[in-house]
Amino acid sequence: MEKLYNKYEVYNRWLQDSDGYWQEFIEKTAGYIYWAKKPEKIFEWNPPNPFKWFVGGYTNAGYSAVDYxxxxxxxxxxxxxxxxxxxxxxxxxxxxxxxLVCRISAALRAFGVKKGDTILVYMPNSIEAVAVLLAxxxxxxxxxxxxxxxxxxxxxxxxxxxxxxxIFTQDYSLRRGRRIALKxxxxxxxxxxxxxxxxxVVKRALGEEKEPPMERGRDMWLEEFLEMGKHGNCTPEFVESNEPLFVLPTSGTTAKPKPVVHVHGGYQVWIVHGxxxxxxxSSDDVIFNTSDIGWIVGQSYIVFAPTIMGTTSILFDGAIDYPKxxxxxxxxxxxxxxxxxTSPTAARMLMRLGVSHARxxxxxxVKRVVTAGEVLNPEVWRWLYEEAFQKNVPVIDHWWQTELGGPAIGYYYALVKDMPVGxxxxxxxxxxxxxxLPGVEVEVVDERGNAVSAGQKGTLVLKRPFPGMTPTLWKDHKRYMAEYWERYEGKLVYYTGDAAYIDDEGYVWFGGRADEVIKIAGHRIGTIEVESxxxxxxAVAxxxxxxxxxxxxxEAIAAFVVLKPSWRPTEELRKELIEHVRKTFGPIxxxxxxxxxxxxPKTRSGKIMRRVLKRLWTGEPIGDISTIEDEASVEEIREAISRLKVVKVSE
Known part of the structure; x- marks a missing residue:
């Protein structure tokens, strides 16, 4: 990566003096992030304990976003x-x-919610939902x-x-003409x-919509809740930089979701950095973000970063192609x-609908377009850049994960005048x-953990923590260290689970997940969750x-099912099983x-060889199958895939 970073010296500046870079960043972004007490130390880590950023600093993301x-x-x-x-x-x-945030803060306190207690929000994008999160x-x-x-x-x-x-929720929401009964x-x-x-419960009912049932002693309308804090205390609580801000459970390679933790200090710094x-x-911007507050993109760039930056956001609740x-x-x-x-999925949908709508x-x-969530295919990028926006604005792909809080790999679009360098x-x-980006040191490794050369595919790992990275899982740090950190060549590295290669100029090219996560329209679902x-x-064995x-x-789900002896495969059963899964995950x-x-196809130790399943579908060489229990299973799967490709089952 030397060729690239000799040209873009901001990265080398961080690499040569990490603490100095972040210290200067905090000073230069003082108008965005409020520190009640400046950090005493930039970084501290004694593995396997959680790492800490901006130690001894006191701040509050809600205060930075609203009061400040x-x-x-x-x-x-x-x-x-x-x-x-x-x-x-x-x-x-x-x-x-x-x-509004003050009223909700006072009501939360009156209800008995204190520092460190948890609340859950099950709502679509709305002003009330954002205010609850900030409060x-x-x-x-x-x-x-x-x-x-x-x-x-x-x-x-x-x-x-x-x-x-x-739990904060709504009576219902609308989605493509359907009434979704959230309560x-x-x-x-x-x-x-x-x-x-x-x-x-927030009341959204329009016209003759019936109110949902309310359980006495458990449920209350938002207006009743706010009355509880009418004369209450809404003073902000400044917390140490490493206190938890939110928990966002994400699907992974196991049936149990991973409760990712983000903290007040490092998270704020990282989302402003990105x-x-x-x-x-800048504060002059108006943001149209098509994501949802239920995902990390919505948390970072609908709820927290836009308000911390003083921008105006279009808070969109709906589908981008409906009702027109x-x-x-x-x-x-x-x-x-x-x-x-927006997401590459949304871009593909817009491309399918045709450029005449844009024209x-x-x-x-519009000054720039950014996407993330999955790979922005070159043909989709070209359509957005050349056809939709007629080469007038840059279209920027970038990469990060729920666990990383904000952009980790991307294009250096601009640095405003009060940043460390231009x-x-x-x-x-x-x-x-x-x-x-500065703070992120990457490497691509093979299955044995050895670094591969430029252009060679492998799995991307991060060689050190950075401020936006989750330091732990909620109440399960042992699982965090076991599932995210691996020791390669005597050093701990963060395993991203994404397949990638790095070209000779340092650009990173992703090829999808290397582990067992399915990304459908930017939504991550663990394969084992679906199998479970x-x-x-x-009927399922x-x-x-x-x-x-x-x-x-x-991506979409391709499923292969072995039935119990008393059951027979039928078209009705196929549809029933698909609907059975959707009852768990919903329409995503x-x-x-x-x-x-x-x-x-399984190994002798009983592990399902999903790599083989996927490569049979895509037509790629299936590679070494010497550990497989029965090679006949591969041919059966090959035949099953050929049948599926003739008549696909979809929504």
Missing amino acids: KLGRFGDKTAYIYINPEASVERRITYGELYQ AARIGAVSSTVFAGFSPKAVADRIELVEPKI ENIDEALKLSTWRPQAV ALLVYGL PDLFWEIIEKYKPTLIW RHDLSS LEFMEIKPGSAGVP ALLTHP EAAVVGVPDPIRG AVFAGLEFVNML
């Missing part, structure tokens, strides 16, 4: 909430947001957001993980859970965002996520699933197909 912005931005619009399907638009200024942060409570598309079983699993004192989903989730929290280096963000195919472009013309933040609208406000914009290579769901059906390429969503569980087989 009043003097400059009190009358400025913080959020423009739009729900095109319900024809709703609402605006809230920073001053009004402050008042929890402001009093030192720990929030956990669950994507409002998850089923009751998935919600119950996450309730059990974080044990919240209160009723919570009711079902609580029946499945042994944990007994209170529930606060906002400045990758997005060139040109909705996405219409929103740009009407609200004039300067930064578009009918004025897109001149540098020119760098060359975009379509299909590449860019280069590591299948195995709860009385064994199951193996993999993520396979899907032209719209990035999209299938490329499900096929019945007599055996699965």
